[in-house]
Amino acid sequence: MTSRFENGRRAQGSVREGAEDAMFGNYLFGDESNFDLRFVPEYKRITEIVDALRVLGMRVVLTSGSFDIIHEGHSMYLEAARRFGDFLIVGLDSDEKIRRRKGPNRPAVPEMERLRMVTHQRGVGLVTLKQVDHPRWSLIEAVRPDVLVATADTYTAEEIAELEDAYCGRVEVLDRMATVSTSARLRRIQLGLSDRGADGSGRRED
Structure with missing residues (x-):
């Protein structure tokens, strides 16, 4: 005879499996995952995915940024963000949003290329445009x-x-992790200079 406890566990497992199969088909968690599956432009769809992730008992982390000219500081930042939960969502600023803030010569890398680069960062589960x-x-x-x-x-x-x-469990503030900013790197490229100092060590430029 099947106990109520066993029936409950079976029902809970069915809900979890149904959510995973219906919302993801396992693709967000598999090696076959790629840009076409991880880039989700519609916020309504993102809400649906997040709801399914929570059925699976996963903690969702969100961060945002320009990620213009991806460098090790960006990678370290995304890795640090991912450690606060189970699934990392990244909001990437559109080209026009960056131009409004930084001027007509930015971004250096167009949004579709930046989206693809962030999608391929280890630990990033989903990417969208802001x-x-x-x-x-x-x-x-x-x-x-x-x-x-x-x-x-x-x-x-x-x-x-x-x-x-109003909107989230908590806010975690991280220091910038780049040894050189994107703006400084672009200036040095324009001047034909290396990112390394005379002694061969990197240095930060804000």
Whole structure:
């Protein structure tokens, strides 16, 4: 005779398997995963995926950025963000969004190439675009992450309190991990200079 406990475990397993098969078909977790499957432009679809991830008992992490000219600092940052949970979602600023903030000569790398580069970073589960006309915090509202990861200059203390109250479990602030910024690297490329100092060591330029 099957116990109620065993029936409960079987039902819970069916829910988990159904969510995984229906929402992902296992592709987000397999070696066959690729850009076409990991790039999700529709925020409504992202919300559906996050809901299914939570049925599977997974903690969702969200972070955002430009990721223009991917370097080791970006990789280290994404690896650190991923460690706060089980599934990392990355919001990547669109070309127009970056131009509004940094001027007509940026980004150096177009958005589709940046999306592909971030998608292939180890630990990144899903990537989406943040468009210039999206309402403020719309991606955060769509994901409602367990952990929102940002750099120190992204949000004020008041904004962090508001985000934690309305949209996410907690906000984790990380230091920038690059030894040289993208802007500084572009300047040095234009000047024909190396990123390394005379002694062969890297140095940070803000």
